[in-house]
């Protein structure tokens with residue numbers, strides 16, 4: 001991902017110095033490193049691919065905590081994260097098998113680790129997967145922005161964790 005795209009995602013996230021931010025599909029670490037230009041309480045970055053984790057460790061400045069994890073089952077405590085900013089695999093970009101199952105399990109994990117009213121900013125073209133998984137997990141999709149990237153047309157999705165009454 002280009003740093004300019006990462007900068008757009010970070011800007012959309014309305015960064016605050018008190019945020020615990022997490023990119024659980026960090027790849028080479030472009031998003032968390034971009035976020036680290038601005039103050040934050042904590043910036044976390046992980047990936048399932050050990051090679052990607054090693055690259056992110058090199059690319060990210062020291063304030064980013066980089067580790068190996070599956071986004072469907074992270075070591076983060078429940079209700080510990082303010083905002084997830086990420087670029088999960090897209091169908092066309094990286095073969096991940098059952099992409100619908102990946103989004104469903106990731107969104108369930110996101111709902112667990114986010115604080116009440118915590119938010120998610122995701123760049124993806126998996127519209128149906130996002131829509132289905134957000135409804136199932138109490139995450140409200142409240143904003144969408146269209147992008148044009150290298151002939152592809154992904155969207156930036158903004159979701160918020162609703163708290164049940």
Ligand SMILES: C[S@@+](CC[C@H](N)C(=O)[O-])C[C@H]1O[C@@H](n2cnc3c(N)ncnc32)[C@H](O)[C@@H]1O
Nearest residue numbers: 001025026027028030047048049070071087089
């Ligand atoms: C689109 S890439 C992210 C690119 C990243 N934003 C960058 O700038 O390099 C998606 C990443 O998700 C990772 N991934 C795929 N399945 C995963 C899973 N279950 N848990 C965590 N990471 C996963 C891949 O290894 C890949 O690095």
